[in-house]
Amino acid sequence: MRLAAKTRIQPSPKAAREDVIVFLVGGFRFAISAAAVKEIRGMEGLHPFTLGGISGQIAKLKYTLERGGTTYFVVDAAQHFQLLPSRASRVLILRNSPAAVLVDSTDRIMEISALHALPRAFTHEERGWYRGLAVMNGTVVPVVNHHAFLNKAELEVLRAGLERVRGEVMA
Amino acid sequence: MTANADKSYVLFPLGKKRFALPAEVVTELARPDSVQTFPHQTPLLSGVLVRRGRIVPVCDVAQVLVGPAAPPRKFYLIANCKRESLQELTAVPVTGECELASAPFAPLTGREPQYISGLLAIGEETIEIVVLEKLVSAEVPA
Numbered sequence: 001m002r003l004a005a006k007t008r009i010q011p012s013p014k015a016a017r018e019d020v021i022v023f024l025v026g027g028f029r030f031a032i033s034a035a036a037v038k039e040i041r042g043m044e045g046l047h048p049f050t051l052g053g054i055s056g057q058i059a060k061l062k063y064t065l066e067r068g069g070t071t072y073f074v075v076d077a078a079q080h081f082q083l084l085p086s087r088a089s090r091v092l093i094l095r096n097s098p099a100a101v102l103v104d105s106t107d108r109i110m111e112i113s114a115l116h117a118l119p120r121a122f123t124h125e126e127r128g129w130y131r132g133l134a135v136m137n138g139t140v141v142p143v144v145n146h147h148a149f150l151n152k153a154e155l156e157v158l159r160a161g162l163e164r165v166r167g168e169v170m171a
Numbered sequence: 172m173t174a175n176a177d178k179s180y181v182l183f184p185l186g187k188k189r190f191a192l193p194a195e196v197v198t199e200l201a202r203p204d205s206v207q208t209f210p211h212q213t214p215l216l217s218g219v220l221v222r223r224g225r226i227v228p229v230c231d232v233a234q235v236l237v238g239p240a241a242p243p244r245k246f247y248l249i250a251n252c253k254r255e256s257l258q259e260l261t262a263v264p265v266t267g268e269c270e271l272a273s274a275p276f277a278p279l280t281g282r283e284p285q286y287i288s289g290l291l292a293i294g295e296e297t298i299e300i301v302v303l304e305k306l307v308s309a310e311v312p313a
Contacts, residue, residue, distance in 0.1 A: 013224075026210075028208075028209055028210055029209075030209075081210040082210065082212065083210055116225075116226045119219065119226060119227070119228040119259055119261075120254040120255060120257060120259055121213065121216055121228035121230060121252070121254065121259065121261060121307060122211055122213050122216060122228065123213050123308075124211065124212035124213045125211075125212045126210070126211035126212060126213065129210075133209075133219070133226055135221060135224075135226070138221065139207065140207040140209065140219055140221060140226060141209070142209045142210075
């Protein structure tokens with residue numbers, strides 16, 4: 001006799017208070033954990049990213065930014081979320097990461113009290129883009145997965161490209 | 172072949188055609204609500220609704236069942252959809268009032284798409300019974 005597989009009901013949202021920074025890209029509102037952001041700044045000091053061969057492989061990588069002796073790779077959030085080009089005006093420098101994110105504007109810091117899992121009906125790239133969904137004053141706002149702006153594979157491509165360029169310079 | 176007398180179906184309209192879902196998977200018929208959108212890449216999903224504190228994905232199956240010419244959707248039929256052993260509510264936009272019915276089965280032709288599990292014969296009308304789990308992952312006809 002076969003037993004029917006148990007079917008579980010979708011879980012309730014995780015109750016977890018967290019400060020998030022709300023930002024806008026292409027007319028959409030997003031949130032990112034405030035703990036993941038080291039600094040919010042303007043567009044000054046950005047240098048176009050033109051590392052031979054890599055620019056084409058990671059098209060969303062637009063600029064680099066030198067800050068306190070560290071090079072940050074600046075990802076265009078509109079391109080990351082596959083939106084139409086938008087008018088970026090702010091850069092979110094991520095903490096413990098070589099990535100920074102180009103966004104249209106930042107809105108405010110808010111506290112969310114629950115993080116809803118992204119419904120399983122969403123099956124494509126967005127499963128990597130978002131940690132979950134928050135409801136802010138009745139509006140659903142995706143909370144981004146900041147590790148996805150430059151994922152491990154993309155960082156590896158960058159690392160290999162930089163080593164290659166360093167090798168060429170040394171030679 | 173006749174349907175089990177206990178088995179009820181919710182008949183929902185999409186334009187001129189009606190389709191059926193087993194009543195046991197349907198939880199409610201909701202009035203129009205504001206669908207909220209955010210960037211994603213999953214076909215058929217038009218956004219989410221917030222219903223009683225839960226976030227419910229909206230799956231516009233009319234694109235698969237009747238094509239792009241479906242009239243504006245007026246209500247949301249909210250049903251349980253099984254995904255990877257997890258029951259998840261899914262809102263299906265429909266174009267008019269729904270009806271609860273029991274009816275005899277009509278014979279399948281064998282040419283039905285995978286998301287059709289049976290046919291109901293109601294008067295002159297043959298109504299396709301849809302399997303929501305298979306329908307939401309169906310490809311949109313070009």
